[in-house]
Amino acid sequence: MIWAQLSEKDTYRGIHPRLDKALDLLTEAFFETLGTEKTPLEGNALYATRFDYETLPYEETFFEAHRQYLDIHVMLKGRERVEIAHPAGLEEFTHEGDFWGYHGAPEQSLLLAPGSFLVVFPGDAHRLKIAEGGVPEAVAKAVFKIKL
Numbered sequence: 001m002i003w004a005q006l007s008e009k010d011t012y013r014g015i016h017p018r019l020d021k022a023l024d025l026l027t028e029a030f031f032e033t034l035g036t037e038k039t040p041l042e043g044n045a046l047y048a049t050r051f052d053y054e055t056l057p058y059e060e061t062f063f064e065a066h067r068q069y070l071d072i073h074v075m076l077k078g079r080e081r082v083e084i085a086h087p088a089g090l091e092e093f094t095h096e097g098d099f100w101g102y103h104g105a106p107e108q109s110l111l112l113a114p115g116s117f118l119v120v121f122p123g124d125a126h127r128l129k130i131a132e133g134g135v136p137e138a139v140a141k142a143v144f145k146i147k148l
Contacts, residue, residue, distance in 0.1 A: 001084055001126075002119035009117070018046045019119075022072055022144045026117065031076055034142055045147040052140050055131035063090055063102035065125040067117075068102070072147040073118045073128070075131050077140030081130035082118060084108040092126055100125075100139045122148060 002012055009023045011124050021041065041047055055078070060098045065087050073082070073092070082101055083106030090104035111132060120126045133136060 001108075001121065001122050003112075003116065005116055012119070014148060015146060016146070016148075017071075018042060018146045019070065019072075021046060022048075022146060025139075026072075026074060027145075031074070041144075046144070048142055048144045050076070050140065050142055052138070053129065054138050056129045056136065057134065058130055061127050061130050062093070062141055063087075063104065063127045064097045064122075065100045065102065065123060065127040067100070067122045068098045068147055070148055071089045071118075071120045071126070072121060072142075072144040072146070073112060073120070074142040074144075075112045075116060076113050076142060078137045079111055079113045079132050080128065080137070080139055081132065082110050082112050082142075083127040083131050084110070084120070085125045085127075087123065087125045090111040 005024055009026050013020050036050050039048045085107045090102035092102055094101040
């Protein structure tokens with residue numbers, strides 16, 4: 001997992017070529033053009049999507065993890081609480097394709113806000129869309145999916 005400010009994105013270059021390509025696109029100009037439909041950047045190996053939604057009460061959220069894809073979550077508007085845990089300590093309740101759903105206790109918690117981004121690697125279970133302080137909030141977020 002990487003949690004950082006957009007101003008620090010160059011620190012993480014060299015991990016993977018597709019990650020570098022996505023880091024290049026973490027710009028206001030790109031975000032202004034990103035729509036709510038999947039935007040292929042390198043076929044299914046690298047794509048981005050904009051999501052607009054309202055954060056949820058804690059009890060309506062759950063952990064998810066992937067084994068083939070790395071995710072980059074970039075908050076464009078609003079804030080959401082995100083929790084991280086290792087899947088070994090969670091209870092799996094669903095699996096379809098490269099999506100595993102889990103219930104359980106978090107190991108880490110962070111606040112994703114404009115100007116920050118989160119990279120979750122395959123195997124990093126992440127619980128998203130949590131309303132900060134229990135108060136739902138409208139958010140806009142860009143999510144990049146990178147096949148490793």
